[in-house]
Amino acid sequence: MKVQPRTLSGFMELLPEQQVIMESIMDVLRETYALYGFAPLDTPIIEASEVLLAKAGGETEKQIYRFSKGDTDLSLRFDLTVPLAKYVALHYAELAFPFRRFQIGKVYRGERAQRGRFREFYQADIDIIGDGKLDIANEAEIPAIIYRTFTRLGLKKFQIRVNNRKILNGFYAMLGLSEKSGDIMRTVDKIDKIGPDKVRELLVDSEIGLDVECANKILKFIAIKGKNSEVLDALEFYRGKNELFDTGVNELGSVVKYLGAFGVPEECFAVDLTIARGLDYYTGTVYETTMLEHPEIGSVCSGGRYDNLAEYYTDKILPGVGISIGLTRLFYVLNEQGMLNQSESAVDVLLLPMTEDLSPAIELATKFRDSGIRVQLYAEQKKFKAKMNYADKLGVPFVVFVGEDEIKEQVVSCKDMRSGEQTKLSFEQTLQRVNAVLTEQHRGSIIKE
């Protein structure tokens, strides 16, 4: 009796040609994060439940993969932030602060399975953790990293939207609405979907129960739009009434100013007063990133500034700023939208020996590999047509033939599978030709728009 092989639903498992693309994306992330001095981090996927769930509750807790082994209560991590908090609290004495780390790793959430939702998925996080304090420049650097990352991936039509929670909290304090600010922000958050009139109605008629004048002030405030300098100018109108608000405006001004110095063009980031993110965690700058032609996807990269990373584990005050890419979901969406360049092959040259003794073919493969060319030796005894079918299936750019003639004449027969052109050249000349084509191909971006 055979067991039916299957992969659990909600678990992504890619075919080789797609996995190659996923790995290229991860390479770009790793390289770009490293350019900004972030060190790689790798924490266990399993943690003691008492440690992992120190903070959790409600919805999150229900989704946790939690189980016992022996008499230990274990859980699989559901994000990379809680393990980071544990790591920093545990290794505090051994780390240099500010501590910059990136982590690309799988996390687990037992959500209801549905198309495009995953129970095992990669997050790619960067965070900068300060000891006691953390300079505002870091809050401008984080979106600059995301800009470089997305640009390197080939994404062009995206926008990083930036706001500051101090501005929002300060503004509601001005109106004497601090108590209700959570409810108000949740309502205001719907403005893109239901429009301003419906928002006003909800603010006045619901439990929130604002008077119309107050609701109008809020709608006027969040209607502030325009170029970043225009939005900042408009915010000056409110200055001097609330200290927190003023700090927020100063911080937002610094972030906007420094983003330019970090090389981010104005069209790729926008101050957007409607962005609030989660309500408790973030305390300063907040980010969302949208793909301009696919707003329906929502934010593909979000984060912000928080005041205390590890309060559940330590008395140390550890403020930080970070951002996270939901990599598995992003890959899924790009693939669905046909936005991934499928031209990547895991192999540059398929080498076909045509002699019984494989030694000359193996020696040639070794020479190519010594020069950095990815060679697959195809030693199986098949008909020529089967071998060429295999080359097509792999999508390999070159096929090299090693027969008696080539060995005698000390030349390499090499077929360019894209153009169909076949050459008989010396090894060095063949290597040059192969490298030229590969360089051209690698210039293509991973994502196309």
Added chain:
Amino acid sequence: MKVQPRTLSGFMELLPEQQVIMESIMDVLRETYALYGFAPLDTPIIEASEVLLAKAGGETEKQIYRFSKGDTDLSLRFDLTVPLAKYVALHYAELAFPFRRFQIGKVYRGERAQRGRFREFYQADIDIIGDGKLDIANEAEIPAIIYRTFTRLGLKKFQIRVNNRKILNGFYAMLGLSEKSGDIMRTVDKIDKIGPDKVRELLVDSEIGLDVECANKILKFIAIKGKNSEVLDALEFYRGKNELFDTGVNELGSVVKYLGAFGVPEECFAVDLTIARGLDYYTGTVYETTMLEHPEIGSVCSGGRYDNLAEYYTDKILPGVGISIGLTRLFYVLNEQGMLNQSESAVDVLLLPMTEDLSPAIELATKFRDSGIRVQLYAEQKKFKAKMNYADKLGVPFVVFVGEDEIKEQVVSCKDMRSGEQTKLSFEQTLQRVNAVLTEQHRGSIIKE
């Protein structure tokens, strides 16, 4: 009440400077495997228990992390071979054979915790899977890949030991001992520890109950030693008595011959007739890799040829050959032995702004990053000494200062932290100097002996 932060015992969690080294090792593995045309694979860490445990039993099953979520019986993978078998059976129609994949991933075994034993650890596997057949050349290519991998890592004093199970099985068949071959091999396996006389005693006096003449023949056979060509010559003496044996000798001859063509020097691989590996799984060539100055560690990389990868899932005959590095354990051992070059820093340049407006410093950081230099901007307001302490803690090779003078004169002040030398040069000249030192540093290998 704070929760005490902790990491579970048996779970490796590295500090940043060590993690950088681990990542470099993984990079070398990925790059080298890719040179041989292996595609990356990533399968879920969680599988349905019924699928994952189709074959398992005994010791393995006891170590499994197994639990339920909803009404699904789930298990964490305990190796990368079973998920590969599932993958190949499930995606058979979509794959091109021979199918070459590498996978570097975490696996889970709830072993008794002890020093140097891990419950979560990385395996780095390469396998070549054929459809029905697989050429012997693949069995020579696998150790050639390991040779290049270890050499690139900087390991020199290692030896890949090669044998062929057909030779062993054929030899015992010649003696009419096929039934007892398992017990005999397990006894013979102890020869390094207990010596030949004790092995003879066990073969004769234990349940195996061989006569002395037979035991002597076995001891004479496994005592065959010498250069690879000498061992192969000695095996010729037994030829013609058993077909399986003769096939094994032919295969071993091909592997030895092709290993040379693959560029593996004779001193790095040895035919060793005492190697048997697990008893049921492997059917042809088998490999073990030992570090010559640390035989106590045992094999750091093992594998072999098997006749049917996925028999629990499919009727298709899928022979293959593969090898696995226990990466977490290897890293642990190298670290314990002081064999890891600790000079790697995650940052090339620490950039210290000395002006209130950070824009000029940020612009310089951006220019360095555009040129591929990994820059950390240190924007915190600390005393100069604290900043330099931070640079020391990071182990960063260069510190760049951006003050009013540098901005006015359009120069870059750059201190080489190794030599102590400080220069004031143009950006381009500084970049050249930094790149020269970094190139020199990167020439160092990851592993030192």
